[in-house]
Amino acid sequence: MTANLIKQTDFDAIIIGGGACGLMCAAQAGFLGKRTLILEKNDRVGAKVLISGGGRCNYTNLYASAQQFISQNEHFCKSAFAQWTVDDTISFFNTYGIYGKEKTLGQLFPVTDKAKDIVNVFTNLCNDLDQEIWCDASVTDIEYAHGNFIITYQRYGEEKKISVPKVVVASGGLPVQKLGATDLGLRIARKFGLSVVDTAPALVPLTITGKDQPWYEQLSGNSIFCRVWNSRISFEENILFTHWGLSGPAILQISSYWKPGEDIYIDLLPNQNITTLILRERELNGKKMLLNLLASLYTRKFADALSNRLPMEKNLASLSKVDLDAINKLIHNFRVKPAGDKGYDKAEVMRGGVSTGELSSRTLEAKSIPGLYFGGECVDVTGWLGGYNFQWAWASGFVIAQGI
Template sequence: MTSTDPKDKQTGQTSRAGQPIWDAIILGAGAAGLMTAITAARRGRKVLVLDHAKKAAEKIRISGGGRCNFTNLNTTEKNFLSANPRFCISALRGFTPKDFLAMVDERRISWHEKTLGQLFCDDSAMDIITMLLDHLRAAGGTLRLDTAIKAVDKSDDLYQVATGRGTELARNVVVATGGKSIPKMGATGLGYDIAKQFGIPLQETRAALVPFIFAEAEKSWTVPLSGLSVDAVVKVGKTSFREGLLFTHRGLSGPSILQISSYWREGMPVIVDLAPGQSCLEHMTKARSDNPKQDIATALSGLLPKRLAKAICVRDGFKGPMGEQGNKILTKLDEAVHRWSVTPIGTEGYRTAEVTLGGVDTRAISSKTMEANNVSGLYFVGEVLDVTGHLGGFNFQWAWASGHAAGVAL
């Protein structure tokens, strides 16, 4: 039996054989999924959010060291990687960092700008999660956690979403399942499987914003430096970033390394400037003139941390007092400091990656609505799409913006 709610001409049929029909089922209770649900529910849509996790928005909870780098004031399309680089423009303009910040301020959540436009909660990422869940509840949306998604099918213009608790019907399905990063938190490739099922192409996926791993030969001198952090410029091809670099027991990490990892491919060298904005050659030439009896490693420690200076000198065989160092030696040392070339053997993979590069091919998706061009009522938002932001709050802004675009369209 079919019943119709005369109060809502938009939704029309509201049940089939006594089973309710949702206007939209959102798969995933992360940043993008919750924003989609809130936006649609505020427009009077009957929405259901499903997630297999026991708690909503776990990636928000752990982000930013527990304080959530929830957006970046400097967001533009240039902060994103995609095979279709202009795809993100419409959504980013439709919901800006200031729009999300207005939500945060309305809740009186205290925040601060750290560096480069990055905004963090003063207290806890839970402030953002609580805000989103409260907004969803107030708008009349329904959230069901600990609910496994078994299958998604479509017939007679209705989607059937089979779950561990039964089958739900909906006019629209929004895939907000994220990527493969951090599988211990429940990340899966479900969104990609759904795309393939409905004939939507994918761009190759790989771990991004992820630390590098070194071969044993390189680790022989870098492992003793584990925990040491320096300001650095790292470069792959024509792309470079200047931020902190951290030596680890497996290779390199830190903001600059996470950033450049999105551009790196196997076999490519990474060029590192360990003293950006300074001249090692000038520093060491002056040291030779001012204090010729000073040991070369000690002189270099005036430019670099002592442990790093000593490690470079031992690695490359630089030794003896400054007065004995010729120009060729100082030029080689300058090269070692400003143009250290290292080829990682890989990355730490999805286990520690902050995001997934690649995903649902955006050429098959409307940039204004996030709906699949050839599958009516099927939407993709957030990380599952082939839109990957730089480190620093950009991926959350993409989640808010793409979710808002889909929510308005539903």
Template sequence: MKQYDAIIVGGGACGLMCAAQAGLLGKSVLVVERNDKVGAKILISGGGRCNYTNLGTSIDNFVSENPQFLKSVFSQWTVEDTLDFFESHGIFGEEKTLGQLFPSTNKAKDVVAVFTQILYDTNQDIVLNSLVKAVEKNEEGFLITIENKKGEQHLKTKKVVMASGGLPVYKLGASDFAIRVAKKFELAIVPTAPALVPLTITGKDADWYASLAGNSVFSRVYNKEISFEENILFTHWGLSGPAILQISSYWRAGEEFYIDLLPQFKLEELIKEERNQGGKRLVSHMLNDYFTKRMVEALGKLLPIETKIASLSKTDAKLIIDTIHKFKVKPAGDKGYDKAEVMRGGVSTAALNPKTLESKQVAGLFFGGETVDVTGWLGGYNFQWAWASGYAIAQAI
């Protein structure tokens, strides 16, 4: 039986970076992947283009019970390190919006190919279509039980890296296996939930949202904690779009948030300007300057839009201003793990060494990527965390 320096559970972004870096350091690792190919989630990210980092990455772009935990890992592997690493293997980045970096080839498979080539060059092993059934600790290290078409196999190793991701997306083999392993070894867990996920609206407001399905509006979405300025998308079941996915990571069931539907203008000033010009136009005519016809019609169900601006009472003017700039949303729920980009929560950072990501109470057991209570914003941040955590673990291996 071949002895490995480490067995890596999961061939996603964190697992591949960990295996590649370990191989470059002369270590022997085995990557166990349940899919028929590695990097399944990388391949579908960014519509198959892979937004592989964000130039503006800082700890402020992450949701965690202890964001300060990231400082140690990010000091070891920076955005500059990501750029240098991929450029040295022929992948050059192109910035799109908000610091998001994509391969100039626009092909996620080129990102995966970097890792498979390194693993081939350094003689690392990968087993595909294989499910890790159990992780046991013994005096010599760990005994890993895997199951595939050959049946059950038992592998020995000194170190285990849990890089099996979170619960999104089931069809790509997502599972809570890393969480179950952590619980078995009595590590602290931060409750998990879907994040970067569309939100649903039910009840009396559902038809109003559904009537706008397909309408995209550049907005500022905000709560007491944070705000995001990007597009929102109305759907048949509620709200989606980048700004909604972002705020979802900060939303909890039963809470409200607000949408400024016209963040680049002040409606109070627009109304004042109209009045200075006589105020002969209807409110609907003014709103047509900024919104689609369908959006204005929908707002007409909430506002006195067929009133001349000169005739608006203070109460009606305030209603219009508040509705446009402070549109209150109270979602019924979210679309679940299968529509979520990532999982919030996971293995508590308090249970891990901030430099190595090794369990403080189980020597040789590491957790990286999405398995940890570190959730990045939309826009390449989660990949940067995956690369950095994979690198840090490899140094410890």
């Protein structure tokens, strides 16, 4: 299939990817009187926005700062967050009728609970500001010649080329393939000689295999508030037992800091001390069975599942110091050795990406390739669960718009 002749355009920039970063970039460029074209491979923009938060879209976090982001350069995102703050995000969406309600831990959702309202803000703005959006346009290659970038793309069965002075790569990361996720951003970076930090699924459930799997299977559906930690960080949120392992907010959070072969630890009763509870209850009713005490702290199903690990047949009065030490260790220092994770199709985001060392922290332009910008998930800036990654997407889109 022979590509059509290169089409010269009056666009100031082409934005590859119509996700959160690309949409914000187009809107902000429009405010500055610049014309952009979004090339989106799906049949509509904002596919990942639309499914985020169960279709409700946790669009920022009140407490977002550089501290909640993983990157080889922990300071890199500070410049973008100084230029576009959480207050800017809130004010921007308020202007267009999107008002937030806080759920847990600073997570902000639209009061309507509809992610499509977020996407509609951008599609309406692009229309009003004369920003073009071409859906079903899959970019296959990008070259640089004579001061312009030449983008090859396929649309409606035809291969075409288009020339433009500046390009914004906002094509996302590797999750979720059914939404059109590809490694395009990473391939573009490598093609232009930019280094890429090793990628991996992040904010992803962890799997358990082997002899321990049946134990997790029997607890499938049980959710418990816990503290989960490793040598680098800890989180206090719910965990969810599943037939294949562990999920829930605390597990998704720790997964971004977990590496294959490592253990993680769980405090199953983070705000109380199990030994203190047992001794206190023993004074009141020494005949009470350990099983009944644990069933009052957890579900009966979970307490029953601990029977093969603890002396559940004993009453509190008969528990020895050895018993108490064993109970304390299991409840407050429960060790888990995950076999792996559920992969990109179950991951919220991708860890790693285009090295921040290759980009200007102020503009997100490639230092060695003037006119080439990278933003959003394809950059080595990965946030926690809870709206942080959207805040990075909005901030990086805004920053890039100032320079294109």
